[in-house]
Amino acid sequence: MRRICYIHGFNSGPESAKAQLVKNYFQGKTEVMLPRLALAPELAIAQLLALCGRDGNELVLIGSSLGGFYALYLAEYYQCPAVLVNPLINPKKYQQGMVGTHINPYNSKKIIVTEKAVIQSFDYICPEVKESKRYLVLLTKDDEVLDYRDALALFASESCYVSVAGGHAFTDFADWLPKIEQHLQLWD
Known part of the structure; x- marks a missing residue:
């Protein structure tokens, strides 16, 4: 199986519940990378590119929330599979x-984010989906942070699974790990 890079969301980290579930589920099956990302998006992307290396042939990405945005960017850059x-x-x-x-x-740790920093950081990062079958997109209708319909509009419906409940935390994430593994194995 390819190496997995789990990409956490805004104000999160490798200690998050989803990151630890990924680490524990795939332990012994493949290498799992759990980076702690810089707050600034351009630094986080540079950090991920350095970590993942030049070749995406042996890479799969799992990203949550803002980490899903980064995973989308990297999956298009490397042309590798991703779970968002x-x-x-x-x-x-x-x-x-x-x-x-x-x-x-x-x-x-306390972080302070200015409007100017956020606006400038996202100006150049605009991923487009070229091949939606590489993606498995897990969404919840009751996400209290993001509108799940944004992702539905971007991806082909066969790539998306929408749960009624689970909130932004996607509380039944552990139940999806076998489906995630199955999706990632399609690309071996």
Whole structure:
């Protein structure tokens, strides 16, 4: 199986519940990378490109929320498969929610995000989906942070699974791990 890079969302980290579920589920099956990303999107993308290397042939991506946006960008860059969990599709639509002071729930670090920094950071990162069959997109209708219909509009319906409940955290993520593994094995 290809290497997996799990990409966390805004103000999250490799200690998140989904990251740990991915790590534990795939442990012993393949290498799982759980990077702690820089806050600035351009730095996070550079960090991910350096971590993943030059060749995407042996890579699969799993990204949640803002991490789903990064995973989409990288999957198009590398032409590799990806699983997107309640992905952020249009950062500019949600940038106001990123502005302000935040406390990371995993390491208690305080971060301050300015409007100027967020707007400038997302100006150049605009992924387009060229081959939707490479994607497995997991969405919840009751996502309290992002509108799941943004992802539905971007991806072919056969790539998307929409749950009625689970919120932005996608609380039944563990139940989807076998389906995620099945999708990723299609590309071996």
